[in-house]
Amino acid sequence: MSTTVVAENKNLQIIETSLPGVRLIKPRVFQDPRGFFMETYRENVLADAGIHETFVQDNHSHSSRGVLRGLHYQLRNPQAKICRVVQGEVLDIAVDVRLGSPNFGKWVSVLLSGENHTQIYIPQGFAHGFVVRSEKADFLYKCSDYFDSSDDRGVLWNDPDIGIDWDMPEPILSEKDKRYLPLAKIPQDQLPRYQP
Numbered sequence: 257m258s259t260t261v262v263a264e265n266k267n268l269q270i271i272e273t274s275l276p277g278v279r280l281i282k283p284r285v286f287q288d289p290r291g292f293f294m295e296t297y298r299e300n301v302l303a304d305a306g307i308h309e310t311f312v313q314d315n316h317s318h319s320s321r322g323v324l325r326g327l328h329y330q331l332r333n334p335q336a337k338i339c340r341v342v343q344g345e346v347l348d349i350a351v352d353v354r355l356g357s358p359n360f361g362k363w364v365s366v367l368l369s370g371e372n373h374t375q376i377y378i379p380q381g382f383a384h385g386f387v388v389r390s391e392k393a394d395f396l397y398k399c400s401d402y403f404d405s406s407d408d409r410g411v412l413w414n415d416p417d418i419g420i421d422w423d424m425p426e427p428i429l430s431e432k433d434k435r436y437l438p439l440a441k442i443p444q445d446q447l448p449r450y451q452p
Contacts, residue, residue, distance in 0.1 A: 263305035267295040270305035270377075275364040278350045278382065279305060281338065281375035294373060296340065297398070307377055309336045309400035317395045319388045324427035326385015327351055327411040327436070334380035334448060336400040344393030345369035346386040349420055353411060353439060354381040357450035361439055363420055370394075381448040383411045387424045409446060410436040 262279065263270040271280040281302075283294040302308075317325065326349065329335075339348055348368050352359040366376050368386075378384050386395065413429065414420070415438040 263301050265298070265301050268298050268301045270301065270307075273364045273366070273376075275350060275352060275359060275362055277352075277379045278364050279307065279377040280366060281377060283373050283375075285373055296375065297338070302377075307336075309380075311336075311338065311398040311400055313399040313402055315397050315399065315403075319393055319395065320428070321388050321391050322424060322426070322428045324385065324387040324413055324422065324424065324429050324433070326433065327383035327413055328385065329353060329381070329383045329409050329411075329448065330401065330404060330407045331409050331446060331448060332407045333401045333404050335403075336380050337378045337384060337397045338375055339368060339378065339384070339386075339395065339397040340373070340375040341368040341370055342394045342396055343370045344388065344390035345371070346388050346390075346393050346395060347423060348376055348386045349384065349422075350376065350378045351383040351385075351411065351418060351420070351439075352381070353383045353442075353447055354450035355444055355447045357381075360450070361418055363418055365420070368395075381450070385413060387422050387427055389424075409442075411442065412436045412438045415439050 351363040
């Protein structure tokens with residue numbers, strides 16, 4: 257995992273990952289005997305890191321150990337996301353599914369937990385998923401466009417050509433997630449386009 261800092265202030269640090277465009281957001285946590293305080297979102301620092309989306313929807317999912325959600329994307333209404341975990345731990349995955357991208361089919365993973373407070377920014381055009389590694393996990397994420405069930409798309413979670421190491425031999429999946437195709441079998445008109 258890269259450690260190139262692309263923007264920061266006294267409360268937030270934005271770090272480039274090995275997959276260009278996908279960024280980690282690390283807040284400074286102020287702790288004392290009462291608990292802690294941290295900034296989880298600051299528009300001007302994100303803008304300094306090249307993150308200019310307006311986020312219009314917040315989501316919260318609660319899942320048990322072994323639940324795998326993904327790999328999801330929207331085509332006509334693409335969503336950038338900022339994801340974090342407030343309780344528990346997940347392995348979070350972003351996959352570049354933009355047709356024509358020099359990183360097409362490449363992925364990056366990060367552990368998000370209520371302990372490390374790390375967040376991940378996933379740009380439009382990337383498929384996203386996570387698997388729960390703790391007994392329970394509360395996963396929160398901001399989206400830059402509204403969820404549209406008619407625009408919901410996905411990539412098979414265990415696509416052998418992508419080769420994600422989920423570190424979870426028998427995850428719990430929805431019927432929808434089990435039916436997604438491998439990336440190579442998705443029709444090209446059903447994939448987002450890379451725009452340099």
